[in-house]
Amino acid sequence: MVRALARSDPTMTGTLSNRHTRAVRLWLYAAAALVLAMVLVGGATRLTEAGLSITEWKPVTGVVPPLSHEAWQAAFAQYQATAQYRAMNGGMSLEAFKTIYWWEWAHRLLGRVVGVAFLLPFLFFLWRGRVAPSLRRRLWFIFALGALQGAVGWWMVASGLADRVEVSQYRLASHLLLACLIYVALILTALRLDERTALLAALPGRVRGGAVALLVLVLAQIYLGALVAGLRAGYAYNTWPLIDGALLPDAGRLFFETPLWRNAFENILTVQFDHRMLAYVIFLIALLHAIDVARAAKDRGMRAGAFVLFVAIVLQIGLGIVTLLWVVPLSLAFLHQAMAMLVLTAATVHAAHVGWVRRVVEAVPRGQNRASVVPTR
DSSP: OHHHHHHSOHHHHTTOOHHHHHHHHHHHHHHHHHHHHHHHHHHHHHHTTOTTSOOOOOTTGGGSOOOSHHHHHHHHHHHHTSHHHHHHOTTOOHHHHHHHHHHHHHHHHHHHHHHHHHHHHHHHHHHTTOSOHHHHHHHHHHHHHHHHHHHHHHHHHHTTSSSOSSOOHHHHHHHHHHHHHHHHHHHHHHHHTOOOSSOOOOOOHHHHHHHHHHHHHHHHHHHHHHHHHHHTGGGSOOOSSOBTTBSSOOHHHHSOSSSGGGHHHHOHHHHHHHHHHHHHHHHHHHHHHHHHHHHHOOOHHHHHHHHHHHHHHHHHHHHHHHHHHTTOOHHHHHHHHHHHHHHHHHHHHHHHHHHHHHHHHHTSOTTSOGGGOOOOO
């Protein structure tokens, strides 16, 4: 009974064979890898100010880039009509325009590839009866999030094509957060289909809560990071540990916008301060959680997961500080964004591991000694 439960989550796989389950799992990991690539390319697109270089949204025909000199001139003329070009890139050459155009085109192409790479295998697995009903609902929901992401992406770009020289930080942060949620959903779903050789001992609720809290906080920090990027807040207050000359800036400068909630999204000082403070909170919780897991968990893999997550968070904080002190050079800014995704990956895997423990142990029939179910990896 124990080994049967340990094979995989029965609510997700139904009566599917291990071979079919493994194929579905590998497909989900591949889709997650594509989403990760899209997020990284999107980050580079933002850093190179390329996001407004394509001023139209053509879901089908837009996959074909300009193929002639005349087509390139027409695309360039459309960009020259934007406020960003007039304010920031006046006099840009056609060759320079092509550089930013290719970044945005690659980002949009990856979005299309992700959609196709998810939908076509999904339909095949459905046709072959290799997706259990509960998993089917979850996968349709993920697909719906992907479709919504495309709409949010254009909604974001459209915000910068009127009188702004960049996209709205609200929409930028929403776009990135939704991409991260899709990425997390894919990994969590794939991990729930993962095979296990033995059940793990139950853990205290605080350990499970700590793992989930860290995942939520990392997502929140990525959202704040997108606000920082959208407002170009990293180019201001380039000192550490002081910000605006103090550890805690004057309240009058933190909260001068009205209504007060706007400061959290539009006040450059407040946005950067919030990003810093949440980093400190995540560091402290990750440290305490790693210590807690080391004491409470008998599984070495779980202890290693908590340690890896803590180390990744420390590295990300250090990289963020250096990026700020050096006034956001392009290479460091890109590494900081890429490292954020690695932290998110580590937090997701760790939270899934701890959550899987709870789910499977609770499936052990009443009367069996749950505490005696110890990992053997």
